[in-house]
Amino acid sequence: MTTQSSVSALDRWGFSTWLESARGSGEFITLPELDGINDAVVSIDGKSLVNFSGIGILGWQHDPRVREVFAETARDYGLVVGGSRIIQGVSRPHLELEALVAEITGKERALTFATGMLANLGFVNAMSTRFSFNNSHGVDNTDTVLVLDRECHWSMWKAVERFKFGRNLIMFDHNDTAGLRRELEQLAGRKIVVGFEAVYSADGSMAPVAEILDLCEEFGAISFVDDANGFMVYGNGGHRFAAEYAALRRATFLMVSFGKGVGLSGGALAGPADALDAFRFLSGTTVFTTNIQPPTVGAIVHVLRRMRQDPSIMENYLDRVDRLRERLLRIGCTINPTPTYVTSILVGANDTAVRVRQEFIDRGYLVPxxxxxxxxxxxxxxxxxxxxxxxxxxxxxxxxxxxxLREKYGF
Ligand SMILES: Cc1ncc(COP(=O)(O)O)c(C=O)c1O
Structure with missing residues (x-):
């Protein structure tokens, strides 16, 4: 029961006051609640909207065979494993997926997690923790220094919250290899992990992968690349960003998400065998939470095999994105200069953004x-x-x- 005193105690957190002002300014947008399945057109409160907000770019969840594999795996392995990896283990499809991810990324071992975010949290925990089963042999990596690109995803910044800026957490400017070199020069002799993304989700840029990995090798640093966005979009035989994706094979660790190119859900870490075996205990997110559901794992394995067999599926999609970019430039939009499949169209001020989003909805488009x-x-x-x-x-x-709308709002 909510009592008067508990309500007024909660007032001190400011939720109600903030909501009132954010609703007034329109910034607290109504979040979409889908009436049915996520697809090119979605229905929200009975209104049909062309959907530009999804992240599952190829729409694999609609493929009849993917759905069959999902159902078959649910029949054979159940809906859930029924506990965390350490307590209850994983299903055979998880092991199949981990072998496949290791093969695709060219790493010795891979480990799956319920989401990419949990893979990131687990990686940072495993690389910076102190642990021993018996007080004699163990690891103590509390002296690890993480050096992160400023634009790394929220999940990485969340993972390093307990780190101290300047002491064991260093930030370098986005894709700035000269800045990274300066930082690494200051850290001689320390245990360093350099973290960056291959394809950045918000600005659509591509990291100078080879240059960053050269620096890591020069300074004896471990590299960690969050490839949530680029996994299976690039590096699968296509010509786009082939040099970056060839270089990526030199990274010590990779994180991938199955939410974007694969369009399902879950994540994985890939890297050297002993480290990944140790991560089964040290990540925390293999111990204290559950893994991907088996039917989803079965579907991911199936999709990965299809994508590897026929790279033209992704290439045709990327050709389409290139054509869209050309059209956006022709109508005068400011878009991200690097032609990745992430297209960011600059709108600018927050209040303009709120109005533009609503106008799109009024005209039948859900835009992110x-x-x-x-x-x-x-x-x-x-x-x-x-x-x-x-x-x-x-x-x-x-x-x-x-x-x-560009004409009307001048962005
Ligand atoms: C760069 C990056 N890292 C991590 C994540 C988290 O991945 P997941 O959605 O699988 O948790 C995302 C998802 O948006 C991402 O863009």
Missing amino acids: MFGYPAVPKDRAVIRLLVNNRISDEQLDGFVDTLAE
């Missing part, structure tokens, strides 16, 4: 507007990971609407 803290304040962007199931006509309608 990224504001602070995903991007700097008043640098809001429409961040597109276009769903390949969106038709050419729906894409035309979106570009026309964008051109009209």
